[in-house]
Amino acid sequence: MAQHKVNYTQNGGLPIALTSVDKIVNWGRSNSLWALTYGLACCGIEMMASGASRYDFDRFGTIFRASPRQADVMIVAGTLTKKHAEFIKRLYDQMTEPRWVISMGSCANTGGMFNTYATVQGVDRIIPVDLYLPGCAPRPETLQYGVMLLQKKIRANHASKAQKAKRLM
C-alpha cells in the first residue's frame, strides 16, 4: 500500500483538497481511461506490449476492457478493412459517452501502405478521431505519449457540459 503523507497544516488540518466539480470529474476521467481492446493487426501487438510487463500501461490507469460498454477510449490499432468497417461503427455506437478514439498507426490514420481495394483509407471516414499516432507500427512509448496527450485534452474540456458533436473528416 502506498503511504500518503498528509499535511495537517494546510486546509484547516484536514486531508482535504478544495477544487471545482469540473476539475475533479476531469481528474477522474483522465486518469482512468479504460481502453477497448481493438487490436486489428500489427499495432495490436504493440498495444498488447504496452499493456504488458515492460511498459506497464496500468500506471496511467489505462486498463483494457473487452466490452465497449465499459470502455472510454477506443484505440483503433491496425488496418481497418472494408469488411470490418461496419463493426467499428457498431462498437463505437455501443460505447458510453464521453468517449474518445485514438487512431494508432499509419493504416488507421490514412490507410498507410495498404493503398488497395480492401482497405478503408483512414478510420476517420467511419468514426471521429481525437488523436492520430504516426508510425508503422508505433512504439509502445508513442501510445503512452498519445494517452498522455489525450488526458490533457480531457482536462481542457468542461466536464459539466455535454461533448460537442465531433465531425467526420
Next chain:
Amino acid sequence: MRAYTPKDNVQAKPYYTDRFYKSPQVAKFAPQSDEVFNADLEAIKAKFDVLDAFIQVEQLVVYINAKDNYGVLELLKDELEYTQLSEMSAIDWLADRGGFEVFYQMLSMNKRKRIRIKLFIEDGQAVNSVEKLFRSADWSEREMFDMFGIEANGHPFMKRILMPYDWQGNPLLKTYPLQGDEFAALYEVDKIYGKEAREEIGPEIRDTARVDRYDSDRFSRLGHEVPKGTEITGNEPANEQSYQEDGGVFLIKKFDKESSVIIDDPQR
C-alpha cells in the same frame, strides 16, 4: 449511375523496357532426370493424358486436361503417396489466352518431393472440386472463387471467403485495379451511412504523395496546428506539444526532468 471507366489496362506497367531485352528462362529439365519423378509421371501417364511435363526448380510440373483433375489428384493421393495439398489457386491469362491456369501444389512427405499439377480452363468454365479428397481444398476453392470467379463443381459451400458476401468484382483479375473499382470506392460509406453521405464524407484520398502542409486534420505540421477552417497566414506561432499543463495538474505530481533518472542501458 456512376461512370465506369474501362479497365483493360489497369495493372502497373514497367515504364521503360529495352527494345533488345530478351528475358532468360528458368531452366527446365526432362522428368527422366529424376527417378522418383519419372516413376510418378509414368503412373499418371498410364491413366490420364499428360500435355506437358518438366522439372523446374526441383519440382515436377505436370500439365493435364481440366476434366482429369479429380482423377489425377486421387491417383496422387492414394497410390503415389502425395498426401498433402499444400496450395491451390489460379493464374489469370484472360487477356492472352482467354482463360485461367489452375495449379495444385502437392507434397509427398515420404518421398520428400513436391509436384505441381496444372490445368487450363476457359473463361466461365468450372473445375471439379477436390474437396472430397483434401479438406484443405474447401477453403482454397472458395478463395479461388472469391478472387477469380472460378467455380468448383460439387463444392458444398461455394461462397466468398475473404471479401464480404455483398462484394462485387473479383479482385485478382487483371482487369481489376489495385485501388478498387467504382463499387469498392464507397462501399463502406454506402453500407454504413447510405448513399446520401457520399457528398459529406467525400472521396477516398488515394494519392500517397499528397502533402498538405496546412492541413490541421493530419500531422504534417507538428507543433503548428490550427483549428479547421481558419485562414492560414503561414506564420502561426509554434504550439508546443506538452502532455501536462504549465500550472501543474490537480492532484497529480508534476513530472520534473531534473529529478528523473534516464536509463541508458536497455538491458538493465
Next chain:
Amino acid sequence: MAQIKNRLTPFFENITFDRDDNELILNFGPQHPSSHGQLRLMLHLQQEQIVKAHPDIGYLHRGMEKMAENMIYNEFMPTTDRMDYIASSSNNYGFALSVEKLIGLEVPRRAKVIRMMLLEINRLMSHLFWLATTALDIGAMTVFLYAFREREYLMDIIEGYCGARLTHAAIRIGGVPLDIQDSFISQLKDFLDKLPANIKDYEDLLDTNRIWLMRMEEVGIVSKEMALSWGCTGPMLRASGVQWDIRKEEPYELYDEVEFNVPWSDKGDNFARYRLYMQEMRESAKILYQTIDMYQECVKNGDTKLMAHAPKYVSAPKLDIMTQNYSLMQHFVLVTQGMRPPVGEVYVATESPKGELGFFINSQGGPYPYRLKLRTPSFWHTGILTDLLPGHYIPDVVSIIGTTNIVFGEVDR
C-alpha cells in the same frame, strides 16, 4: 453528443433464434479479445456443446497478392512483414529465398548465418508470444507477463540490428543489408543463458497446474488424417504424429550443418501442442548457440561479404555505389525499374514458426511478378476449426484457437 445517424440494421435480424431444434447460434467475434485478431465464428450450440462451427475470415484482407502484382520485387519486401507480424523476418526470408531460387542466386555464407540467427530469434519471439497470449486467454496472467518480459529482450536485440521492433524488413533479396551490431552476440548469449531457467519457470507454472491441464488435455484432438487432409503444417502437424519439419527434411540455408531435434507427439491435443512449443524453444536456443559459433568462424576466416554479387539483380555495396560509376548506374536502374527475373515459376516452402510458409511466384520476365500466391499456414489452421470445434464446449473454443496459433495478418493476407 448526438448519435451520428447510420443505416446499420440490427445484426441478428436475419437469424432465427427461436428454433424448434433447441439450437442456439452464437456469434463470436470479429472483435473478441481471445480470437487472436479478427476471427468471426458462428457457433451452433446444443446447450453448451457446439454442433456446427462456421469460421468467417477476411476481416483483415488487405489485398497483398494484388499489391505484389503491382510492385517491384524489392518493394514488396516490407509488405511481407505485415503477414505474420509476430515473426516478420521469417516472412521476409521466405520471399527472399523464393526470388533467389527463381533467379538462381547463391548467398554468401556470412549472410546465411545472420539470416539463420534472425529466423531463430523470430521463432523464439513467436513462440513466447504464443505462450503469453494463450496463457492469458486461459487465465494465467503471470505467464503472460513473464513471457512478454523475455520477448522484450529479443526485441531489443532485433531493434539494435534493424531499427524496428515489430516490422523488421531485415532481409534483402541476395543477402542481408547489414552486419550484426557489436553487442548482438553478447546480448544474445546473455538471453540464451537465461532462457532455460525462464522456460522452466513457465513449465513450473503450467505443467502441473490443474486448470491448465483441464483446459488442455484431451481437448481439441487433431487426428493424423485430419491434419494431413487439412494441409496442417508446423507444430499442428507434428503434434498429430507426423515428424515433418522443412528445416530438417528439405534443408535450406545452413540448417543441414546444425544439430537439432524435431520434437513431435502422437497425441494431437492442446497439451501436446503446448509441450511442442516449449520443446521447440529449447531447440531454437540450441541452433542459436551453434550459429554464434558459425558466425565467429566467419569472422575468423575473413568472410565479410553480405550480399551476393549479381549486378543484374542485386545492387552493389554502398561503398561501390558511392565511388564507382557503373555501380551507381546499376543501382539506379534496379531501384527505379526493378530487377527482371527470368521467365518461370517457383514454389518455395520454408518453415516459419507457424508452419509451412510458401511463396509461389510466376514471373513473365517483367519487373513485377505476374502472379504471387502466399501460402500461409494459419489459413488452413483456421479452416480446420470447422471440423475441430463440433463436439467441444464453449470454453474449449478459446483454448483451441489459442493452441492453433493463428495470426490474422497471415490468414487473410
